Amino acid sequence: MRIHVQNLPGDPQFAVTPAQWDAAAARAPDVSGGHAVTFGETPEAFQAAIGEAEAVVAQTGAVRRLFPADAPRLKLIYCTSAGLDSLAPFNWLPPGAALLNNRGTHGAKVSEYGIMALLMLAAGVPGFVTAQRAGRWAPRHGSVLAGRRVTVAGLGTLGGAVAEQAARFGMRVTGVRTRAEPHPACTEVVALDELDSVLGGTEFLALALPLTDATRGVLDRRRLALLPPGAGVVNIGRGALLDQDALCDALEGGHLSGAVLDVFVPEPVPPGHRLWTTPNLVMTPHVSADDPDTYVPLSLDIFFQNLRAFSDGEPLPNQFDTTRGY
Amino acid sequence: MRIHVQNLPGDPQFAVTPAQWDAAAARAPDVSGGHAVTFGETPEAFQAAIGEAEAVVAQTGAVRRLFPADAPRLKLIYCTSAGLDSLAPFNWLPPGAALLNNRGTHGAKVSEYGIMALLMLAAGVPGFVTAQRAGRWAPRHGSVLAGRRVTVAGLGTLGGAVAEQAARFGMRVTGVRTRAEPHPACTEVVALDELDSVLGGTEFLALALPLTDATRGVLDRRRLALLPPGAGVVNIGRGALLDQDALCDALEGGHLSGAVLDVFVPEPVPPGHRLWTTPNLVMTPHVSADDPDTYVPLSLDIFFQNLRAFSDGEPLPNQFDTTRGY
Numbered sequence: 001m002r003i004h005v006q007n008l009p010g011d012p013q014f015a016v017t018p019a020q021w022d023a024a025a026a027r028a029p030d031v032s033g034g035h036a037v038t039f040g041e042t043p044e045a046f047q048a049a050i051g052e053a054e055a056v057v058a059q060t061g062a063v064r065r066l067f068p069a070d071a072p073r074l075k076l077i078y079c080t081s082a083g084l085d086s087l088a089p090f091n092w093l094p095p096g097a098a099l100l101n102n103r104g105t106h107g108a109k110v111s112e113y114g115i116m117a118l119l120m121l122a123a124g125v126p127g128f129v130t131a132q133r134a135g136r137w138a139p140r141h142g143s144v145l146a147g148r149r150v151t152v153a154g155l156g157t158l159g160g161a162v163a164e165q166a167a168r169f170g171m172r173v174t175g176v177r178t179r180a181e182p183h184p185a186c187t188e189v190v191a192l193d194e195l196d197s198v199l200g201g202t203e204f205l206a207l208a209l210p211l212t213d214a215t216r217g218v219l220d221r222r223r224l225a226l227l228p229p230g231a232g233v234v235n236i237g238r239g240a241l242l243d244q245d246a247l248c249d250a251l252e253g254g255h256l257s258g259a260v261l262d263v264f265v266p267e268p269v270p271p272g273h274r275l276w277t278t279p280n281l282v283m284t285p286h287v288s289a290d291d292p293d294t295y296v297p298l299s300l301d302i303f304f305q306n307l308r309a310f311s312d313g314e315p316l317p318n319q320f321d322t323t324r325g326y
Numbered sequence: 327m328r329i330h331v332q333n334l335p336g337d338p339q340f341a342v343t344p345a346q347w348d349a350a351a352a353r354a355p356d357v358s359g360g361h362a363v364t365f366g367e368t369p370e371a372f373q374a375a376i377g378e379a380e381a382v383v384a385q386t387g388a389v390r391r392l393f394p395a396d397a398p399r400l401k402l403i404y405c406t407s408a409g410l411d412s413l414a415p416f417n418w419l420p421p422g423a424a425l426l427n428n429r430g431t432h433g434a435k436v437s438e439y440g441i442m443a444l445l446m447l448a449a450g451v452p453g454f455v456t457a458q459r460a461g462r463w464a465p466r467h468g469s470v471l472a473g474r475r476v477t478v479a480g481l482g483t484l485g486g487a488v489a490e491q492a493a494r495f496g497m498r499v500t501g502v503r504t505r506a507e508p509h510p511a512c513t514e515v516v517a518l519d520e521l522d523s524v525l526g527g528t529e530f531l532a533l534a535l536p537l538t539d540a541t542r543g544v545l546d547r548r549r550l551a552l553l554p555p556g557a558g559v560v561n562i563g564r565g566a567l568l569d570q571d572a573l574c575d576a577l578e579g580g581h582l583s584g585a586v587l588d589v590f591v592p593e594p595v596p597p598g599h600r601l602w603t604t605p606n607l608v609m610t611p612h613v614s615a616d617d618p619d620t621y622v623p624l625s626l627d628i629f630f631q632n633l634r635a636f637s638d639g640e641p642l643p644n645q646f647d648t649t650r651g652y
Contacts, residue, residue: 013467108470112495116445119438128610129455135602137594139611141339143619144434169438268463276461284454285465293469 001034001307002073004049006058006066007041013292014080015041016057016300024300031308050074057303060084068092076310078318080299082106082157082289083238083326085211090322100306100318102299106289107161110208110236113288114162115169117260118145118204121232126258126280146170151202153195153218155183156326158236158289159208166206174198178214192218199226204234211238212325221246230257236288239265248278256280262288327360327633328399330375332384332392333367339618340406341367342383342626350626357634376400383629386410394418402636404644406625408432408483408615409564409652411537416648426632426644431624432615433487436534436562439614440488441495443586444471444530447558452584452606472496477528479521479544481509482652484562484615485534492532500524504540518544525552530560537564538651547572556583562614565591574604582606588614 007015018039025032038049043066050056050069058066060081067077074097079087082103093099120126123142131138145166152163153176163173163185175186176195183189190198192214199205205227209215219233219242227233233256235242244265250256258280267286269275275283306316320326333341344365351358364375369392376382376395384392386407393403400423405413408429419425446452449468457464471492478489479502489499489511501512502521509515516524518540525531531553535541545559545568553559559582561568570591576582584606593612595601601609632642646652 108472112445112470113449116442116449116451119442120446123439123442123610123613125442125608125610128613129608131611132602132609133459135597135599137611139613141613141616141618143617144438146434271461273461276458282451282455283458284449284451285457285463287449287454287465287467290467291469292467 001036001054002049002052003035003037003055003057004046004053005037005039006046006049006056006062007039008059008061009041011059014059014290014295016080016296020296020300024297024304027301028304028308031304031311055307057300060086063087067094069094071097076100076306076316078102078303078306079320080105080296083210084320085238085325088322088325093322098310098316099320099322100303100316101320102302103157103318104302105157105295105298107157108294109291110158110289111161111165113236113262113284114158114206114208114234115165117234117236118150118162118166118169118171118206118232120260120282121204121234121258122148124258126232126260126282129282130279144170147172148203149174149201150204150206151176151198152186152206152208153192154207154209154237155186155189156208156210159206160185162206162208162236174202196223196226199223200228202227202231204232206234207237207241209237209241210326211240216240217243219243219247221249224250225255227256229255231255232257233259233261235259235261235263237263239263239267244275248274248281251278251280258282260284262286327362327380328375328378329361329363329381329383330372330379331363331365332372332375332382332388333365334385334387335367337385340385340616340621342385342406342622346622346626350623350630353627354630354634357630357637381633383626386412389413393420395420397423402426402632402642404428404629404632405646406431406622409536410646411564411651414648414651419648424636424642425646425648426629426642427646428625428628429483429644430628431483431621433483434620435617436484436615437487437491439588439610440484440532440534440560440562441491443560443562444476444488444492444495444497444532444558446586446608447530447560447584448474450584452558452586452608455608456605470496473498474529475500475527476530476532477502477524478512478532478534479518480533480535480563481512481515482534482536485532486511488532488534488562500528522549522552525549526554528553528557530558532560533563533567535563535567536652537566542566543569545569545573547575550576551581553582555581557581558583559585559587561585561587561589563589565589565593570601574600574607577604577606584608586610588612 055076078100167185175189180191381402404426477500493511501515506517
């Protein structure tokens with residue numbers, strides 16, 4: 001098979017190197033042999049390869065910039081991201097090509113970020129950071145996580161991993177997903193359109209949904225008001241899942257006790273933006289899910305799993321559903 | 327037995343109430359009956375009770391203020407703190423009275439603070455908080471904890487709990503204690519006077535020692551320089567365990583990547599102090615070990631365990647060694 005690997009220029013932490021490719025190939029010897037593999041990071045390199053390529057492995061930003069393209073033999077486009085909302089609408093997808101994401105790569109890292117964020121909210125760290133900025137000693141004692149109630153919206157790789165960590169710390173976990181199917185880490189699961197019914201009993205709300213037409217703005221001003229006073233919010237999904245201004249208002253007004261956000265609209269957050277000075281808010285610059293030591297190796301392992309399924313004529317485990325949007 | 331409970335005025339979160347006493351007594355029916363129990367929070371209430379009291383249960387600040395006292399019948403002084411360094415020197419202790427601390431109360435809460443602090447350091451949160459203060463988007467991806475090396479200095483209730491959590495997250499834990507006895511959460515344990523030998527391989531250093539003559543200033547400028555570039559520091563013990571100015575220098579100069587500190591010299595940290603503006607530092611106001619929901623109940627359970635041992639003529643599990651200082 002002709003496989004082309006297209007990297008973004010100037011992103012050494014997350015680019016796929018030939019050495020990483022060879023190492024992953026050695027871990028999947030049954031499906032990795034006999035391919036003609038090319039690497040590129042310029043548009044020219046892409047154009048030189050795409051006409052003959054049967055599979056593309058690419059950073060999502062490269063796909064966004066370089067498609068549509070004349071790719072008559074292309075069967076697989078594997079993006080090294082899980083959320084492909086930035087590629088919508090998907091009318092650029094060549095006919096006959098399946099779009100794949102790297103769902104599964106982010107679990108270990110995001111589970112640590114998620115439990116860190118919940119521990120920070122329970123301990124009051126967003127408030128301490130705000131007090132520190134003002135040079136103010138303001139003790140407030142927080143309780144342990146055991147027995148406390150977290151609602152995790154989204155139970156895919158990200159939300160599922162957070163729910164599992166929260167359960168491990170003894171929290172009572174309510175899950176929210178498209179359909180109310182049970183999840184082993186959750187004491188209850190409700191459908192997304194039942195979200196309102198659980199907000200009043202939610203001490204901590206963690207957003208880990210993909211961004212789709214159904215989830216955009218899901219945490220709006222009305223729903224923020226349904227959270228009990230003193231609740232905390234975590235967002236590791238996409239910035240547009242929530243009404244940022246309403247969230248800032250709820251933090252400034254004291255309805256929420258704190259928030260830990262990793263995703264924003266827009267990114268990067270521009271200088272002077274209101275978010276930077278909102279109290280009781282800890283911001284991290286979209287780093288919650290990506291571990292540079294394991295990201296590319298795990299992504300390539302998942303690619304080879306999908307290549308194996310493709311060779312065997314089986315359903316592709318990481319097929320991205322462009323209609324659902326995840 | 328005549329038991330007097332002395333609270334600090336104006337500290338409702340950590341004062342022992344009659345209702346909490348009754349609840350704890352009901353959990354220890356074999357040793358809690360037949361006592362005459364008084365409660366007070368003023369010096370007058372203390373003076374009225376201390377002449378006849380056989381046991382005192384008190385917040386440590388009250389002991390510091392009210393002793394020495396004429397207490398001829400006193401057998402037990404139970405302080406609802408673990409670190410009693412603020413009561414040294416101990417020449418105020420009435421002859422015949424044993425001093426007890428509430429060692430064991432803080433484990434659950436401090437284990438959560440400890441792992442939170444390590445997760446924050448691994449994810450780069452102290453740097454993000456500093457960047458947020460400046461309104462600056464500065465991504466830097468951190469790796470998961472698994473396989474990374476933490477050194478926990480002190481393996482009592484605090485350090486032991488942190489070491490256990492770190493091991494649970496797959497970290498390689500080096501313990502440091504007075505004598506190099508093994509600990510189940512540690513892959514190796516070295517004696518405190520061997521500390522230098524492990525600093526070079528320490529990615530994260532967590533201080534959880536009691537403050538004694540042997541530990542004061544243990545993390546001095548010379549030892550900070552022995553840590554590898556990019557290391558992170560957590561302090562949940564006492565502020566005087568480290569040279570604060572040297573730590574601030576190491577953060578400003580970039581030798582350390584971050585620090586999460588809960589204890590300081592002095593406390594409260596005064597307005598305008600250098601600490602407030604030191605980069606890559608997250609400060610919390612001495613809250614790492616105290617869970618207001620469980621603190622008093624756990625402390626009272628430990629008191630009754632000691633009262634049982636006292637009644638049975640057994641060694642007191644929480645006897646404080648005024649010579650060692652812990």
